[in-house]
Structure formats: C-alpha cells, structure tokens
Amino acid sequence: MNRATPYMFIAPAALIMILALFYPIGYMIWGSFRDWDPSQNISETEFVGLQNYVRLWMDPSFWESFSVTLIFAFVVVTAEMVIGVGLALLLDRNIRGMSVLRTLFILPMMIAPVVVGLVWRFMYHQTYGTFNRFLEWAGETWLGGLLGLGTVDWLGQNPLLSVIIADIWQWTPFIFILSLAALQSLPRSALEAARIDGATGWQQVIYIKLPLMAPVLIVTMLLRLIDAFKVLEVILVLTGGGPGLSTEILALRIARTAREFRELGEASAMSIYLLMMLMILTFFMFGFTRWQEARARKIKYAAEQEG
C-alpha cells in the first residue's frame, strides 16, 4: 500500500471541513477581538482586545439570555429523560405492532423545526388555537366550571413553558427510542433471575433495569443536552425570543446581534462563550465514554479469566 493512500481517502472530507468549519471558527476567534462591523473589511477594523468579552460579561441582558438557555436546556432534557425512559419501561413488552409504534414515535423528530414551530404556533393561538378551543369547551362543562378552566395566553404569559412543551414533544422520542433499544438488549438472564427471586416490577426497574441501562442513558442525556443548545428555529417561529428576553436563548441572541445590530465582534464573542460551555459538556462525554470503555474491557477480561 502506498503511504499516500490514507491521506487520499481523508483529503476531501478534511479539505471541506477546514474550509467551512475550522477556518471560519478561527476567523471568528480573530474577529471576536475586533470592533467588527459587517460593512468594513475585517483587516481594517480596530483591534479592541477583550472588550467584546468584557462588555458581554458586564451586560445583565446577556446573563439573562444565558440563564434562559440553561433553564431551557436543563428543563427539556430532564423532562424528556423522565418521560422517555418512563415510556420505554412501560412499552418494553412483547406487543403486536411495536415497530409501527416506534415509527409513529420518531415522526416528530424528523419534521423540520420551522414546521414544528408553525404547527405549535397555531395550537397556542389565543382564539382559534387547539389548546384554547379545548380549554374553552372544557370550561363550559360542569367539572371544568368547577375547576375554573379558561383560555390561557400561551405565548404571551407563559412563553418559556410553551417553547419547552413544544421541544418536549419533538425530542422525547429520541430518548424513548434509545432507552427502548437499551432495554431490549439487556441480558435476559439477569431479569429472569430477578423474577425468580420474586422481585416486584418496581424492584426490577430500580435495582436491575436502570443500573444496567445507565451507561447508554448517560450518553443519551449528554447528546441531547448538547443538542438542546442548538435549538433555535422552533423558538424563532413560536416567540421570536420575546416577549422581552423571556425566550431569547443564546443562539437566537447571536443571530440577532449579528443581523439586527450588526455587531459581529460581539456576536463572535458570544459564540465563543457558547462554544466554551459546549466544550465542557463534550469533555464530560469523552471522559465518560473512555471510562466506560475501560470498564467494559476490565469486566470482559475478568470474565475471561474466570471462564
């Protein structure tokens, strides 16, 4: 084999990733230290050192966006984990039509976020939205009247909750499918043994199923967490970041700073803050995967020694 062969295989991918991923990010890091206005050639812009970073650090509205991003990411991931894993535990049975069920469940995550935003915007609509129609109808019934059900101004009064619900609808299937796969590949012998020992359903879940699924669940959660920081289109269509800054996640703020305020330097610095946060998460994921692989090797080795 020629020494150059591997490089020939890797060259096209490397070239295009350098051209459209690494070079732009390097360029952005350079630009984050400049007073960068899109109308100027960047080499003519003024070098301002850490000013963009410092200005953001001092800006309370940046921290509001930052905390909205964190709240959004952690709430959706927690809710999706609980619902997704719960559903998987519930549906992990030998039932007819399981494959159809799984197909219908992955539908939401395949649909374009802008379309998801569109449909949910309609469902949240104050007068003719689906939810308010239902609440109005329910409010007129005897029980609904007793509970005081009435229409809700979804996007106006509860914007963050509304976008969180839409995201849960779209992405719970991701957790569900992966935990179902993990559940179905659990060693049957361990479950069988527990059943014979008389463990109840709950005991099996808590002492056997969840611990055995844990490695897959943690990776799934981290993947979803990293992806939750990428969510943008659904929120853009649903609320556009408003009212106020209540749903302005960092990704949206970057886009607005760049487009509306034409502050490319500041938008770059903001992107770097976001990247740093994601890097920490990814670092955890790497560390965890490495640890897990090492552990698996050790267990396998021990098993071989015994056998």
Added chain:
Amino acid sequence: MADTNYERQNPAYYVLIAILIFMSIGPVILLLTNSLKLDVDITSGAGGLLFMPTIRNYETALCDILWYEPDHLRFCTIRFGGAFINSLIIALISTALTLVFGCMAAYALVRFKFMGRDTASLSTLAVRMIPPAVLLVPVFALWNNAFCLDNDYGLGMWIRDTFGGRGDVCLAGTHSGIIIVYVAMNLPFVIWILQSFIVQVPRSLEEAARVDGAGPFQVFFLVVLPLIKPGLAAASIFTFRIAWNEYLLASALADRDTMTVPILIVNNASEFDGLGTIMATGMLLAIPPILFTLFASRQIITGMTAGAVKG
C-alpha cells in the same frame, strides 16, 4: 429474539398507547387537515375533521411552478415552487457529497494507521457539537467578503475556478455556498456513524480482494461500500434531514433566487393571513421526512442507536 408469542395486555394499556400515538402524531394530522381547509374553516373551528377538503392552498403555494393557472388566484404571491426546487437541489447534492467524502474518511480512520490519525479522529468528534448559530457570523462574513469570486487571488479565485457560481458576486447567494456549509456541518456525524459500521466489515474479505489484485480504492468501492449499505441508508437520511430542514445558515447565505423552503416559511409565519397556504407549505416541507420515516424507520433507529452506543 425468535419468540413471537405476544403477551396479552390490560385494555387500559391499549388505551394508553392510543393516547400516546394521538399525542405524537396529532400535530402532524392537524397540519395536514388545516392545509386542506379554507381559511374560514380553520378560524371558525367548526367541524374539526368534518370539512370539504380543498387543494386550493396547495395551488396557491405552488402557483409559480404549476402548468395551469388556478382560478382563485390573480397574482402569484408566494413563490414556493422555486424555493422547493432550491431545497431539493441543496439537500440532494449536499447529502451525496457528505456520504461519499464521509465514508471515505471513515474508512481511512478505521482501517489505516497514518500520521495525524488520532488528531483527525478527535477533531471530527469534537466539531459534532458546534451549533449552526456559532457558524453564522464567520460563514456569513467569509462567504460575503473573503471568499468572494471577484477576488483575483487566493481562496476566492480557487473557489470560482472550482465551483463556479454566478460570476458577479460571492459564494453567498449561490447554491454551492450553502452546500459547502452543509457538507462540512454533516461530515462529523456521518464519519462517526459510518465508523461503527465499517469496523464490522470482516478484514479477510478485503484482504482476499487485495490478493486478487484490487487497489485500495477498488476494495473500498466494490467490497466495503456494498457491505455497509444499512449504515449508508441511515447516514443519508440523517444528512438529508438536516440539510432539508436547516434554516439559520441558509437564511444568512441565500438570496432571493436561492432561498429554501424553511426561509420562506419563517418569512411568512409571522403574518397569520393565508393560514391555509402557509400550512400547505409546511406540509410540503414535512412530506419527504415523513416518507423517509414511514419507509426506513428501521434504518433510522439503527443509525440513532449506533450513535448513542458508541458515545
């Protein structure tokens, strides 16, 4: 597992499943029915599922590529057809390029030992986390300035010579400009997924082909590729989906002639008149991913699990 004896379940269990299915696909059905309703029927809310379906909204949306003139229209205001074709061109070409480049790179990373392999593998994994929003600023700036085709030197000239473009301006505003970003953005994921499929290809098969006198590229295209078809299918669906659905970068790079469907939907979503029409455009954008899901859900699930299990 070979046992096909289904356990009998409690009726309440089936009720629960029905509710879950309804929650999962309800919004999609709502989109479909609304796209088939007249605006008055959508806002009056009468009937729910009892209405006269009409394809009028689809006619309005597609008016610029229809071969006949719908009678209810005087002007063609939403130029959806053109955007649809742009979306198709961009998604298909970027998927094809990503797959070819991605599986070549994945193969090299799995099978060859070479200098810089660990760096390549690690950086591929690391860039998977980059959100499109982070690429927005530099890609917008570069595609509009540094990579301009009227530059007589450097990258601008190289790109013009290699990819063409419309001559007058920059990479921004061309299909190639968007395609390059999508390919770069999707490559890490595809390389990552395909690695776990290529590892499973038995080495002996490749060595046998090598002994028969096949070169490395012949081995790759004639022996390895046919064996990883399920992986390729999964990867292509994921790449197509991202390229087809992406909004932010396309909105920064596209101009009037190259805009894709998501941009058109966002531009029109804020005005809620023409509700039925905008629902019809949404439905048209949703159809390819829905079809993929219905026909290839097995591959999609395989792809997802390959991703998560490998970490």
